[in-house]
Amino acid sequence: MSKIARVSLPNAVAYRGGQPMIAWLLHRISAIGIVVFVSMHIWAAFFLYAVAGTTGGVAEALTEFYEALPMQVFVLFCILYHAINGLRIVILDMWPSLYRYNREAMWVQWAIFLPLFLLPAALMILGGS
């Protein structure tokens, strides 16, 4: 009899938890997105100033990557989603009696997130071309 009951990633993702589970996954993914973006920034600055002259090419390549349009739109998504989803959870945590209205809370969340994300994203894409 096996004693460890580890759940593999594909098996975990195959569970049909519904909207709040997807929100949690997006929360984690957006967090990773933000960390990657900020660390690229720091690395680029490090290469540019700390080892000046020798590695300017690396700094330039990094900057070019995170300043490219798809990356900018992705970062906008990550920050907005992480912030607004985080706020929903903060509000639920402060007033636990609201927990049972999570379905409604998620609709409100989308209603706030979508215009806040789509409008600037559209402007960035249209203005960029």
Place this chain on the structure above:
Amino acid sequence: MRVRVKIRRFNPEQDRRPYWATYTVDAEPTDRVLDLLVQIKSYQDGTLTFRRSCAHGVCGSDAVVINGRNRLACKELVQDVGRSIQIEALRGLPVIKDLVVDMEPFFRQYRSILPFLINDEPAPYDERLQSPEARARYDDTTKCILCAACTTSCPSYWASSDYVGPAAIVQAHRFIFDDRDRGAQARLAILAEGTGVWRCHTIYNCTEACPRGIQVTQAIGEVKKAITTGEIR
């Protein structure tokens, strides 16, 4: 109607890894998934192993994963799950055979939160009286049947079985908010540890999975608030 039932089977004495077996069963739309399992075991394959006891959603023996969601096989009707049904053992607990999991880790976590009335004050002659309002405060969490559907639907529990899990917190909630009980601080201290409520990331799988309709995530939220504010309301 003919229903295709796919079951994830595993016999640790024979199989190196779990495999899917498919059975075709004649069923009524109002049959329960448990009826299909009984039919397969009786007429097609006697080696199929699963747990059930009351067959009426009271004992909590037959929680399994049905089409990707934790459900009691005895409460799920064929007409609600469709003609193609996939059944697996609960995730996160060791499989003993086929759909039977070892519940001991789950019950160990249940025992860890002191699931009994703690009150050393001398009991009155007849009973410890309680107002209907005080009783209503924790009514929701009295409904738990310890089927483990919530705990084994929780990604935090899948990631680490050190987490006490939603069911244990629901059971703790039932006593913490009972005004006859005096053990709330001891339970809150246990749940404030690293393996306690802070592993909950508000994913709601537990609430969705609970066959008794308990607002599990809310109960966890109320315990979190009691820990941070120090107030039990």
